[in-house]
Amino acid sequence: MxxxxxxxxxRPTFTEQARHQQLIEATIDSIATRGYPATSLAAIAEQAGxxxxxxxxxxxxxxxxxxxxxxxxxxxxxxxxxxxxxREDDPRGALVAYVRAMIGYQQANRxxxxxxxxxxxxxxxxxxxxxxxxxxxxxxxQGLAALLTAGQEAGAFREFDTRTVALAIGGAIxxxxxxxxxxxxxxxxxASEELVAFTLLAVER
Numbered sequence: 546m547x548x549x550x551x552x553x554x555x556r557p558t559f560t561e562q563a564r565h566q567q568l569i570e571a572t573i574d575s576i577a578t579r580g581y582p583a584t585s586l587a588a589i590a591e592q593a594g595x596x597x598x599x600x601x602x603x604x605x606x607x608x609x610x611x612x613x614x615x616x617x618x619x620x621x622x623x624x625x626x627x628x629x630x631x632r633e634d635d636p637r638g639a640l641v642a643y644v645r646a647m648i649g650y651q652q653a654n655r656x657x658x659x660x661x662x663x664x665x666x667x668x669x670x671x672x673x674x675x676x677x678x679x680x681x682x683x684x685x686x687q688g689l690a691a692l693l694t695a696g697q698e699a700g701a702f703r704e705f706d707t708r709t710v711a712l713a714i715g716g717a718i719x720x721x722x723x724x725x726x727x728x729x730x731x732x733x734x735x736a737s738e739e740l741v742a743f744t745l746l747a748v749e750r
Contacts, residue, residue, distance in 0.1 A: 636692060637701050
């Protein structure tokens, strides 16, 4: 199969797409094992089994590559959650699916969680955000607030400020995951069900 561009000068070829994916996976592995500060272009090249020059051919800097990696991780994460939420026919089921999917994806993709944590938190214990609100990327609270609003309009949920409650639910999920990263003995399956109960108590009439 030809590797020529199929349409438009800006569309990457199949070969380029494969190389981008290889470099992103190598970046995920490097950040997950070394941490973000120690993940250099040379380290990524070594992880991918290519030269540093080959990395620079596709990404002009570490920042460009790690930004693409974070975007890839967040896109995969949100697609997983959205798919499971959209299977549900009622607001309550959609909210339960959201909580379970948020926990389930992170449980199954610990490397991806490390990328998010390493890139959005500072280096001093991983507790201070580099930019306030930066953990709530990709319209995350807005999507959850929309689920809550749908539940209110259907008469399934009580009246409340959806932004505040969406942020509180998101914060609870983040808190459980942050504890699990340090204490992997925490049973996330049981924790997920506790978060479901916590969420429903917060929103139902």
